[in-house]
Amino acid sequence: MGETRPTSEFHAQNISVESVARLVAALDAQDTNDGVRRLRTWAHTAVGPRPGERVIDIGSGTGSQSQALAAAVAPHGEVLGIEPNPGLRMVAEQRAAAAGSTLARFVDGDALTLHLPDSSVDVVWCERVLQHLLEPEKAVAEMARVLRPGGRVALLDTDWATTILHPGDPETVAAITSGALAAAADPYSGRKLVGRLTAAGLVIDDRGSQALLQDHTSVAWPLIRMLGDSAVRRDLITEAQRDRLYADITEAAEQGALHMSVTMFGAVAHRPS
Numbered sequence: 386m387g388e389t390r391p392t393s394e395f396h397a398q399n400i401s402v403e404s405v406a407r408l409v410a411a412l413d414a415q416d417t418n419d420g421v422r423r424l425r426t427w428a429h430t431a432v433g434p435r436p437g438e439r440v441i442d443i444g445s446g447t448g449s450q451s452q453a454l455a456a457a458v459a460p461h462g463e464v465l466g467i468e469p470n471p472g473l474r475m476v477a478e479q480r481a482a483a484a485g486s487t488l489a490r491f492v493d494g495d496a497l498t499l500h501l502p503d504s505s506v507d508v509v510w511c512e513r514v515l516q517h518l519l520e521p522e523k524a525v526a527e528m529a530r531v532l533r534p535g536g537r538v539a540l541l542d543t544d545w546a547t548t549i550l551h552p553g554d555p556e557t558v559a560a561i562t563s564g565a566l567a568a569a570a571d572p573y574s575g576r577k578l579v580g581r582l583t584a585a586g587l588v589i590d591d592r593g594s595q596a597l598l599q600d601h602t603s604v605a606w607p608l609i610r611m612l613g614d615s616a617v618r619r620d621l622i623t624e625a626q627r628d629r630l631y632a633d634i635t636e637a638a639e640q641g642a643l644h645m646s647v648t649m650f651g652a653v654a655h656r657p658s
Contacts, residue, residue, distance in 0.1 A: 405472030412446045412473075415513075420595035424541060424651050425512075429453065431591040431653040432539040438507035440464045441531070443496050443524075444514035448477030448489060454510060455481075455488040467494035496524040501531045509538040513649075515581070516542050516574040522581055529585040532656040538587065539653050543597075544575030547648035552637050553630045560621035561630065564612040565647070575650035587654035599645035604638050 415421050434440055434457040442451040445466030455464040466489060468474045474491045481489045494500065496514055509528045515521040528538050545565040550558050566572040579589055599605055613627045637643040 405470065405476075408470070408473060409447060409476055412449075416447075416449050418597055420597040420649065424593055424595040424649055425450070425453075427591075427593045428510075428539040428541055428651050428653060429457070431593070431651075432508055432510070432537045434458050434462070434508045437461045439505070440508040440510065441499070441501070441506050442466045443494075443499075443509065443511040443528070444468060445477060445491060446470075446473050448481050448491060450510060450512060451477065451489040451491070452481055452484055452486045454508070455486050459488055462488060464489040466491040467496070467499070469493060469495060497527065499527045499531050503530055504533045504536075506531045507533055507536050509536070511538070512541040513543060515540065515578075516545070516569040516571050519570050521571055521574065521577075522584065525581045525585045529587055529656060532587075534656055534658040537590070537653060537655045538582070539651065540578045540582065541649060541651040542574040542578060543569075543647060543649045545569055545572035545647060547575070547596075547646075549644060549646050550634070551644040552642075553633045554626065557616075557622050557626045557630045560616040560626075561609075561612045563621065564615045567615075575648065578650055578652040582652055582654040587656055589652060589654045591653045593651040594648055596646045596648050599643075601643045602638055602641050604634055604643065605645065609634070 434454055436458055438458045439462065440454045440458055442454060442464060445451045445468045448466055451464050451466040455462070458464065466477055468477065468491055471493070474493065477491045496511070496518060497520055509532060511528065515524060518524055532538060545568070548562040548565045550562055571577070579592060582589060609631070613631065616622045617624055617627055634643055
């Protein structure tokens with residue numbers, strides 16, 4: 386995924402067996418999220434991979450989307466999953482082999498420097514990658530470079546400023562959710578997709594969005610506690626404020642009234658002929 390924040394587990398310096406296991410679990414959970422699935426379905430339709438086309442999946446992770454794209458370009462197409470994390474690449478290769486997906490292969494690579502010729506790709510898929518990059522504009526320029534005239538690109542990314550947690554004291558909730566903003570190199574990436582594509586000389590074809598909703602009857606405690614403890618350490622809230630918030634959201638979950646969400650955006654564009 387290119388040069389990322391040193392705090393990101395996608396950063397090469399932070400790759401470990403434990404971090405790979407966490408990333409696989411997180412990516413698998415995202416694969417089952419209804420909002421993610423709906424946005425991916427829209428993006429697949431909008432970008433329209435066709436049989437025989439060459440596709441690259443930048444930041445391919447566990448390879449779930451590489452396999453879906455491979456099915457769309459079968460029987461004579463090709464999908465190249467580009468992923469810098471060797472642990473994730475191994476998982477992607479194993480899962481593709483188990484599924485009999487022979488058109489998807491996975492290589493080490495950097496979103497900022499794609500080792501591909503100019504005008505050599507029909508479709509680019511890039512999901513939740515730009516938020517981790519210090520130079521996302523450079524990555525989008527690389528996507529535009531490798532696209533053939535008429536080639537299409539689908540960008541999907543989260544906008545962490547849209548994080549919502551309810552109920553709770555507004556001041557405490559704001560302090561808690563600020564941790565989500567600090568976790569990404571560009572937490573506002575979702576709202577910038579259209580501008581980055583047009584700046585790279587691409588023409589926008591469609592836009593989409595989905596709110597990624599958490600279960601309203603249970604609390605995602607690992608995430609909540611991580612954010613709550615971080616807010617206390619940064620002296621944004623007191624331990625008493627944190628504990629009051631925990632009690633409020635616990636009660637809301639018991640009543641089936643909890644709301645936790647963040648919005649993911651998508652943009653599909655093409656390179657002019």
